[in-house]
Amino acid sequence: MTNTFHTVTVERAAEAYVLSRGKARFLSIAQAIRAIRTLMPACRATDRELEEMLAAACITHRVPVAFDATAADGEGPRLHS
Template structure:
């Protein structure tokens, strides 16, 4: 018997998170970033990089996304479908 362990990457975690929220009205980038940082506390990616990864997964799965993560250069919420 062999045991196979699959490496979970940030991209795979983002994809799984997006797919798990498929029935929601929209996906919150801020909540997605919090969930990924909880799963990967030592993640070196910036919030902006995580935002791009999650947004790409949303586009791939046709899930509306709320760009609601606060950053230094913008503070408004943007909804995209």
């Protein structure tokens, strides 16, 4: 018996997360980043890079998105959808 493990890229994880939230009212960027960092603790992507990947996947799959992550410069959350 052979077990095959597929490599999960950050991009695939972001898209899978977006698809899993397709029926929700909106996708929280902050919550999505936390989930990806939990799933992939060695992820080297910055929060901003993850935010961009998640936003692109949301646009592609027509999932409403809340940009609620705190900015790196200490500003409060950006709440645009």
